[in-house]
Amino acid sequence: MTVPMAQALNRALRDALAEDPDVHLLGEDIGALGGVFRVTDGLAAEFGENRCTDTPLAEAGILGTAAGMAMYGLRPVVEMQFDAFAYPAFEQLVSHVARMRNRTRGAVPMPLTVRVPYGGGIGGVEHHSDSSETYYMATPGLHVVTPATVADAYGLLRQAIASDDPVVFLEPKRLYWTKGELDGRVAPFGRAAVRRTGADATLLTYGPALPVCLAAADAAREQGWDLGVVDLRTLVPFDDETVCAEVSRTGRAVVVHEAAGFAGPGAEIAARVTERCFHHLRAPVLRVTGFDIPYPPPLLEHHHLPDADRILAAVARLQWDLV
Amino acid sequence: MTVQDATVTELPTLLPESEPFRMLGQSTPDSALWPRLYTALVRGRRYNTQATALTRQGRLAVYPSSTGQEACQVAAALALGPRDWLFPSYRDTLAAVTRGLPPAAALGLLRGDWHTGYDPHAHRIAPLCTPLATQLPHAVGLAHAARLRGDDVAVLGLVGDGGTSEGDFHEALNFAAVWRAPVVFLVQNNGWAISVPLAKQTAAPSIAHKAIGYGMPGRLVDGNDAPAVHHVLTEALDRARAGGGPTLVEALTYRVDAHTNADDATRYRDDAEVAAWRARDPLPRLERELRRHGLLTDDAAEAARADAEELAAGLRAALGSDPPLAPADLFAHVYATPTPQLREQAAGFGGGAGGAP
Numbered sequence: 151m152t153v154p155m156a157q158a159l160n161r162a163l164r165d166a167l168a169e170d171p172d173v174h175l176l177g178e179d180i181g182a183l184g185g186v187f188r189v190t191d192g193l194a195a196e197f198g199e200n201r202c203t204d205t206p207l208a209e210a211g212i213l214g215t216a217a218g219m220a221m222y223g224l225r226p227v228v229e230m231q232f233d234a235f236a237y238p239a240f241e242q243l244v245s246h247v248a249r250m251r252n253r254t255r256g257a258v259p260m261p262l263t264v265r266v267p268y269g270g271g272i273g274g275v276e277h278h279s280d281s282s283e284t285y286y287m288a289t290p291g292l293h294v295v296t297p298a299t300v301a302d303a304y305g306l307l308r309q310a311i312a313s314d315d316p317v318v319f320l321e322p323k324r325l326y327w328t329k330g331e332l333d334g335r336v337a338p339f340g341r342a343a344v345r346r347t348g349a350d351a352t353l354l355t356y357g358p359a360l361p362v363c364l365a366a367a368d369a370a371r372e373q374g375w376d377l378g379v380v381d382l383r384t385l386v387p388f389d390d391e392t393v394c395a396e397v398s399r400t401g402r403a404v405v406v407h408e409a410a411g412f413a414g415p416g417a418e419i420a421a422r423v424t425e426r427c428f429h430h431l432r433a434p435v436l437r438v439t440g441f442d443i444p445y446p447p448p449l450l451e452h453h454h455l456p457d458a459d460r461i462l463a464a465v466a467r468l469q470w471d472l473v
Numbered sequence: 474m475t476v477q478d479a480t481v482t483e484l485p486t487l488l489p490e491s492e493p494f495r496m497l498g499q500s501t502p503d504s505a506l507w508p509r510l511y512t513a514l515v516r517g518r519r520y521n522t523q524a525t526a527l528t529r530q531g532r533l534a535v536y537p538s539s540t541g542q543e544a545c546q547v548a549a550a551l552a553l554g555p556r557d558w559l560f561p562s563y564r565d566t567l568a569a570v571t572r573g574l575p576p577a578a579a580l581g582l583l584r585g586d587w588h589t590g591y592d593p594h595a596h597r598i599a600p601l602c603t604p605l606a607t608q609l610p611h612a613v614g615l616a617h618a619a620r621l622r623g624d625d626v627a628v629l630g631l632v633g634d635g636g637t638s639e640g641d642f643h644e645a646l647n648f649a650a651v652w653r654a655p656v657v658f659l660v661q662n663n664g665w666a667i668s669v670p671l672a673k674q675t676a677a678p679s680i681a682h683k684a685i686g687y688g689m690p691g692r693l694v695d696g697n698d699a700p701a702v703h704h705v706l707t708e709a710l711d712r713a714r715a716g717g718g719p720t721l722v723e724a725l726t727y728r729v730d731a732h733t734n735a736d737d738a739t740r741y742r743d744d745a746e747v748a749a750w751r752a753r754d755p756l757p758r759l760e761r762e763l764r765r766h767g768l769l770t771d772d773a774a775e776a777a778r779a780d781a782e783e784l785a786a787g788l789r790a791a792l793g794s795d796p797p798l799a800p801a802d803l804f805a806h807v808y809a810t811p812t813p814q815l816r817e818q819a820a821g822f823g824g825g826a827g828g829a830p
Contacts, residue, residue: 174621200621205648206644206647206648206651208644208647208648210610210640210641210644211610211613211641211644211645211647211648213610214607214609214610214611214613214614214641214644214645215610215611215613215614215617215645215648216614217610217611217614218610218611218612218613218614218615218616218617218618219614219615219617219618220614221593221599221611221614221615221618222614222615222618222619222622223618224618224621226614238640241604241607241641242607242610242641245604245607246604246607246608246611249588250600251806251807251808251809252588252805252806252807253587253588253589253600254588254589254592254593254600254806255587255589255592255802255805255806256805256806256809257589257592257593257594257595258593258594258600259809290807291807291808293808313809314809315808315809340812340813386812386814387812387813387814388812388813388814390813390814391813
């Protein structure tokens, strides 16, 4: 069945609600409206307002009360309306949700999912386009997950809700309306997907940048480069194995993401690859990322977002003269 | 009826009393409850002095004393039923101990061998919370979850006057009122947030008045009157259990000691102010009242002291030696299933005697 990503997410939530009475959705405008991106469309009507609850407009309160519900054994799924609107909940996430299991020696797990629409490319005005994954990746105790395909949107969200640990589930806004095949399978964490095998260099990416990388790989063919593309899917836990296998095979890698480059996910990924595959590398691991600037206004955002040209320019710098 | 009409109609029932609610010297004693509160107060005072002494000996990393606030602490614990939950802050270990938590477990955070020294589910006591007021949304969420499941559970969240300035305090009260969650908020207004007096925290007529803005009743109580605190909390918890929604209770008390052993209170407040509050010490006040009504014999007072000494001796024994440490446990319980990255770090960690990661 071919559906848009938003509908696959909706299906995952509906199936989780139907299968487990402990699953509760909390968020702003997720009831009658169905969420500003319609991901919860119809769920309040089907499962009632106690299962799909419009909360007061207060993100710390939403996540804090969800943590309390999780303490009682429920399995809350929180929707943050936009990436940058999740910041008021940051203290609850860092000081409590992420560390509750550890601080209680396992007595109080936090089976809680925080859904965050993230990233740019939809013409959003200020505070609607952040790539906030770096903050979450830097917080021990969280899983950080981001689907790039319709099948993964369903499969990873089901896995997130089933997880006994907190999951920050990052939904690429600009892929909400992208259609793809929904197979209804749960997708495990910690396994990257090789979306395209290539012999010459490997693009390492995730979320909204995956289609950009696939397009870049198509364009690279015309220039004689055979590029592989790895979709990381879960940033925490990180699939070192798949990444190193692919990069070791090609000896060249470019990390591509929208988040700012400095101290961003690419820094961690490049370091991991270098530590593990140094002797297979024929060039330094390069990064194509958002600039180190506050997210631009919508009419300028295309300059900021990695595109095929920037990716190919980076590929061209992978020391092809050294064989 | 418009919203405005409803507010005007309900306002008198939401307003706190203009004078703090008191029972000592004004009410007929409950001959079962009041002596019980007395025994708990004697234990509580001894607990505070012993924990403070152990801190001076280096047995605790830090101790935020509740000396002077024991009436709030013991009344809070004794107002709760066995199915209820307590959400304490770092200054509320006495409430946890009075609820039945072993003192050494309650002091685990402050001893420093682990962040939470007990299983919260076993005692229905949430982890001691250090970031101010951030445990209150948890209290609301847990109360809401219990109500969704149809369980007969009420929840008591503790916070100080400084904590009421935090955004999480506001959000917790707002969610609680909107959801009619079975939760009670007890603000122990002890006058000082480390060095900052209440006048610099709020311009409200009282903290209890803030309840009106959320559409819940506010109560103002003499926090050094243990029967009064117990009475007000019991009423509020019963109301919560019956589906009546949350209540904000402000108890007027005083932090007789410095913020912690590491603080120097002489830098910001007068001895005269402390002396005035010592004269209103909750323990002698209750003792005088019990004796006046013939509810406390010398033998009973002696028995309470002996009981408190036993508690103190237990505390000294439990904290007198270094705790067993398990460095390898640092890697345990970060996730239900450790990530490969964590397994790798744990494997390379050479420092660990004790539990496996």
